[in-house]
Amino acid sequence: MIELAPVLPQGEHELFHSARQLCPSRAIRVRDDRIGEGLPFETEPVPWYARGRWLRDSQMRPATFLNYGIADYYIQDAGSLLPVALLDPKPGEWILDLCAAPGGKASAILEAMQGIGVLVANETIRSRLDSLHYMLARTGHANYIVANQDPEDLSQALSGRFDAVLVDAPCSGQMLVARDKRDESAWSQKQILHSAKRQNRILDAAVRMLKPGGRLIYSTCTFALEEDEEQISRLATNWPDRFEPIESQGLGAWQSPLAKGCYRLWPHRDRCAGGFAGGLVLKDSAPEWEEEGSSGGGKRFAKGKGLRGHPKEERDLLQSIAPVGDLSGDLEFRLWNGELSLASPDVWRLLDRFHWLGTPMTAAFRKGTRWLPSHALAMLRPTWFQPKQWVELDSDRASVYLRGEVVPLRGDSPDLDAGAGSVARRVEAEGDGWRVARWRNCPMGWVKGVSNRWNNHLPTWAVMNSIEDPS
Known part of the structure; x- marks a missing residue:
């Protein structure tokens, strides 16, 4: 069993071990433009995130209501909202969610950006990309790229580009045991150390993609110190001249006693499966990242040929889908990698330089000889698209x-x-x-x-x- 004494008083250990075996209260995140709409069930506020709500009746199944079908809310454990609160994303920022699937945190970030700026939602496991596309489409925005890249490869190409990087890292998953998504081996030291080693690699890549003044937010669904506070401390120790902890006044009630800039939720205190988030800000005065001495850490990306389709084919396609609706913002259609895509100017600016990076929102796709409008296009907010x-x-x-x-x-x-x-x-x-x-x-x-x-x-x-x- 893991060591808890540094972060949890001895008198609470028994309460913790009893609570961690129970399924947490069901929770949702209300979409930002639907806050005043009536929900089909009674809720209570989640104190660390303004749009988080617990269901009063946890027997309710929020995914079975029509309100879910129109994206009034997203279903996610209340603990997973902690890193989004610490990140505090803002319109106009360039943000990287490095381990984004299934998309709960990424969609919350996209909503907070209000369609301005760029979100790169990266997921290394290809089979999880469909769920990520779906979750982002439900926000009604189009200023995102879904990527399927290794973190080290991204860090080589995108060094110093992002205002914030979120790393919701693969971990031992101790907070998932009660929901049968992990077994008791999650508590073994072997699994913890294996996970920590993998997290080291991801975090070392993540920090290199921060701009001066940029924020790194790190989160897990485990209670192990080696995967939580010790990871934040390792970064601060390895680069003592670069980082300062992010101390959030709004999250002070959940401050870890072990390390500044780290915050914890507990199943016996906070009506959730638990949660950990830690934050560091890269100092404005931080020196440039040194070039890695070897090319063996990942593939190299050449600029190469763009993925944009032939201009005439693009014009013909735009004409054929014109009866569907009209753009009402500054979004731009492009024939991109065999599909008609729609994105903001900043997204296209990034993809024009790094064609390989990922996929913007699909607006129309080919089925046989026909082009069909995408689900994401239908879900866009009126700010961006008006159907005919x-x-x-x-x-x-x-x-x-x-x-x-x-x-x-x-x-x-x-x-x-x-x-x-x-x-x-x-x-x-x-x-x-x-x-x-x-x-x-x-x-x-x-x-x-x-x-x-x-x-x-x-x-x-x-x-x-x-x-x-x-x-």
């Missing part, structure tokens, strides 16, 4: 849609709203065409109207198999 046509579904038909089924026409009233100030018309009068399906004026995805029904184009990974009775 939409259909407002009642609760029953919204449930049908989110289950991935064909949506029937409603026989007793108009189904199609052609835009603000326009007369609503039946789909039969309109013929075939793409529409954004909405519930309570919020987008859920695309439908395509044919004769007597709406064909459902909700991606399989966005389908909700179980939905609470909306009545």
